Amino acid sequence: MKICIFGAGAIGGYLGAKLAEAGAEVSLVARGPHLAAIKKNGLSLIEGDETKTFSVKAAEDPAELGIQDYVIVTLKAHSVPPVVGKMQPLIGPETTIVSGVNGVPWWYFHKIGGPLEGTRLETVDPGDAQWNGFGPDRVLGCVVYPAAEVTEPGVVKHIEGNRFSLGEPDGSKSERVLALSKALGAAGLRAPVRPRLRDEIWVKLWGNMSFNPISALTHATLDVLCTDLGTREVARKMMLEAQQVAETLGVKFPIDVERRIDGGAAVGAHRTSMLQDLDAGRQMEIDALLGSVQELGGVTETPTPTIDTVLSLIKLRARVAGLYS
Structure with a gap:
């Protein structure tokens, strides 16, 4: 082989x-x-x-x-x-x-x-x-x-x-x-x-599509952004919107949003890959992690207002850094 x-x-x-x-x-x-x-x-x-x-x-x-x-x-x-x-x-x-x-x-x-x-x-x-x-x-x-x-x-x-x-x-x-x-x-x-690999894809994506852009925008590590009341609520709203999109496509989530965020907090002072890429001057995975969820919201006719807002912010942050075209 x-x-x-x-x-x-x-x-x-x-x-x-x-x-x-x-x-x-x-x-x-x-x-x-x-x-x-x-x-x-x-x-x-x-x-x-x-x-x-x-x-x-x-x-x-x-x-x-x-x-x-x-x-x-x-x-x-x-x-x-x-x-x-x-x-x-x-x-x-x-x-x-x-x-x-x-x-x-x-x-x-x-x-x-x-x-x-x-x-x-x-x-x-x-x-x-x-x-x-x-x-x-x-x-x-x-x-x-x-x-x-x-x-x-x-x-x-x-x-x-x-x-x-x-x-x-x-x-x-x-x-x-x-x-x-x-x-x-x-x-x-x-x-x-x-x-049912798609279920597993979404559980991993659930954290990546929320924690990564919030981390890159705030420069906060996972433990901080998952416990700060403001950023935790932003992540929660993003996840709930993504969950609605995914469930419309037939996905089943084995855990709830609060447990998923608590799991992120338990990782500790971790700098997400998107934050690491921003600091290193590397192109970030914005479209795969977040733009794709917005696109699927359109496909399923599911509103994604919080995702739309965070996506606009992280795209501009990346453009200002010369890391997104």
Whole structure:
């Protein structure tokens, strides 16, 4: 089984290192100093007090790696559409694309059934780049839970978590999803196959679409924004609006809003990924995490006034920083 990790940053590097440790035939697509360090010194993974280094095939040009059985995409959501063409040398007739990207996935309405079957989402797939370039029949969904960071080029530090939930768009337990789950399990990762992966997508998105922009706007850590009465109420209203959108689409939430916010507070003084991107001068995942929910509000004719307000504010904040076009 040939597995390529496209976007071998923190999460992709962690995943690649675990697969390499298990002896899987894994390769990485990376770039810049990180790629140079991996080629020269190998990919190092720090877990607790232990550091292990693995020799892993890595390239910037996917054509050097050849056709794969699985391509696991771990880029930021806005980075994927522009590189669909670049990814084509990895894709053969039987290749599966595993979408391990935050936010509402581009394939969301594939095999969902009902009147919205096949609906496209412009916020996450402008111009249908992925829908047409990959084809929705190739896709497996994946909800990524681990936290990791690149501490220096070629070195990834695992912080917490090891779950990569998998799911077919139609909820079936296909041979390809079971085979990938088994391969990830052999690498010491949890990879449950979910019949209702969209529910899990929304529970993760619930926090990301509210905590991230509020954090970037206020520079507050999770413990602060989840306990301050004002920002907690903004997050709560955003979540309730998103819940109404999701439930209109048939999603079932296993927890309520207050418990979800309390869970965010329990994480502690964490700086969200959107705040980290703002501070680092990197483009933020605004459209995938928040714009997509607004778009789905339009699709389902569900008002999203608080989401609309926060989205306008974070877009302008990003434009002022030169990080959003």
